[in-house]
Amino acid sequence: MQNLLSKFMVLSKTDTFRRTLGYFALFIVLGLDTGLGGPTLPSLAAQTQTRLGDMGWLFLAGSVGYTLGTLVGGRIFDRVRGHPVLGLSQLAVAVLIAFIPSIPWLWLLLALAVVKGFAAGLVNTGANTLLVWTHEEKASPYMNALHFSFGLGAFLSPFLIAPLLTIEGGYRWAYWALAVIAALVGLRILGMSGSPQPHRHVEGTEKTAPAAIPYPLVITAALFLFFYVGAEITFGGWVYTYAVTLSLATAAGAAYLTSGFWFSFTIGRLISIPAATRFKPVQIIPLALLGCLIILGLGILLPGSTTLIWITSLGLGFFMAPIWPTGFTLAGQSLKLTARASSIILLGDSLGGMVLPWLVGQVINLSGPQVMIYMVFGSLVFNFLAYAGMLRLRKEKTG
Secondary structure, three states: OHHHHHHHHHHHOOHHHHHHHHHHHHHHHHHHHHHHHHHHHHHHHHHOOOOHHHHHHHHHHHHHHHHHHHHHHHHHHHHOOHHHHHHHHHHHHHHHHHHHHHOOOHHHHHHHHHHHHHHHHHHHHHHHHHHHHHHHHHOHHHHHHHHHHHHHHHHHHHHHHHHHHHOOOHHHHHHHHHHHHHHHHHHHHHOOOOOOOOOOOOOOOOOOOOOOOOHHHHHHHHHHHHHHHHHHHHHHHHHHHHHHHOOOOOHHHHHHHHHHHHHHHHHHHHHHHHHHHHOOHHHHHHHHHHHHHHHHHHHHHOOOOHHHHHHHHHHHHHHHOOHHHHHHHHHHHHOOOOHHHHHHHHHHHHHHHHHHHHHHHHHHHHHOOOHHHHHHHHHHHHHHHHHHHHHHHHHHHHO
16 A cells, blocks of 8 residues: 555656646536536526527537637647647636626627637647647546546536525626636646657558548447437536426526536446446447436426436436447447548537537427427437447448
């Protein structure tokens, strides 16, 4: 035990350890930001004198910026030192978060969401890229821990905001507190020495033609992420409004409900790390999707039950957790993941988080919040169909 502790103390003094903790802190803040959105939607709607359903435009605007930031970030981090860009992007996120509770017009809030999404996209791309460059072939467990950090932040966010929602205007303090945390992390990243660089492999002089991209399989994998991420962000973002509007929970109780969803999601993702070493993606994905559909089916059959909405939130978060990383792993096992193929697949992720949450907001204006459960269920049905399509195309590809 003493030997292990001494090794940890030595490791904690290395640049690699400090960088890794910095990237984890960035993803905790990303999770905090994501978890804060749902519980504060009604307050932001009142602040901008907007119908609640129209607040779905915030998801669309933020996702547009996030998609652009993710696409541009790959080129930026290939060309300049990473830590200054990463730190400045995080500081930009902090400043923009601080302005959110002071903006009285929806159009200006949407414009801010686009810019903040762009900066957050740079943070996402940069943290993932620099972590891989730091640990190279040993990056896998650190990558799992990085995305666990996101889940941890998303879980803590509504839990921390719940006490503030009982105070008049308390949601503003939640945004300002998050802005301070984000700024401190950004300054820490700016203060880190050096920036990791990609490992350069020595190539032979003989040039080979790049492998053709199997577009049907790549597009099907993108659709898999599109429908999954749409369901995840929609439920996590709208369950607060669903519970409060249907009188299933108080404002504080609905915030805890959102926190419960992200807590079970985080636990599920933590458990999925060792599970992935014992089971294949074709064993994990159908079990996880079936679990999601059964849980949501119960929520549809008994929509007025407070107990059942808690069971739905906790169960759905747990079963959703392994779907994204396991689906991406399955895509990697089915084709050669070049940078171009990966960017197309990840575009499905960004678009999924953009379209369905916005669409749910529009339908809520017409039919009420109860449609949220039905639309998440439908998205996961299409997620299952995309998974079946991936298996079929994979089988055809391997002959």
